[in-house]
Amino acid sequence: MRSRLRWPDMRRGTEEMDMNHVAMAQMTTTGGELPAYRLRRVAQHIRENLQQELRLADLSAVVHMSPFHFARLFKRSTGVPPHQFLLRHRIEEARGLLAAQRVPIAEIARSVGFRTPSHFTTTFRRVTGMTPSAYRSRGAETAPRSNLRPHLDA
Numbered sequence: 001m002r003s004r005l006r007w008p009d010m011r012r013g014t015e016e017m018d019m020n021h022v023a024m025a026q027m028t029t030t031g032g033e034l035p036a037y038r039l040r041r042v043a044q045h046i047r048e049n050l051q052q053e054l055r056l057a058d059l060s061a062v063v064h065m066s067p068f069h070f071a072r073l074f075k076r077s078t079g080v081p082p083h084q085f086l087l088r089h090r091i092e093e094a095r096g097l098l099a100a101q102r103v104p105i106a107e108i109a110r111s112v113g114f115r116t117p118s119h120f121t122t123t124f125r126r127v128t129g130m131t132p133s134a135y136r137s138r139g140a141e142t143a144p145r146s147n148l149r150p151h152l153d154a
Helices: 006-029 038-048 057-060 066-078 082-100 105-111 117-128 134-140
Strands: none
Touching: 038 057, 038 066, 038 082, 057 066, 057 117, 066 117, 082 105, 082 117, 082 134, 105 117, 105 134, 117 134
16 A cells, blocks of 8 residues: 655655756756856865865865866866866966075975976976076066966955
8 A cells, every 4th residue: 555645755856856957957058167166165275285286086076076077167167177277376376486585496396286396397387488497587577477267366
């Protein structure tokens, strides 16, 4: 014998699942970008942990998403993959340190999360168009700035 009390409960659960599917479909069909609060959360996590090794899985865990889905939506939202975004933030931090302090370049490289000074120099040159030592000697004001999206720096 069937109980009538179970059927409405099951239907309500199905309706909630349908609403979740609709919400997911709308999210993917209306641009499929990460909400601004999630982008800010990831950017804040990057700033706070810049000196550490940050993998895609670490960043996606911050916003409770799978690495694949996070990477896809992050790139749609920012125009660059998460790793590229991380490198640009590291270079921005290094620019400030190079302009303000006279510490060795290798120490600055380590402090912003690069394992080797050569990787730091190569990345710095690719982003800024000059080496870290040239940037320091010419001064920060003559070097071109990278174009980090403003809504992620808040």
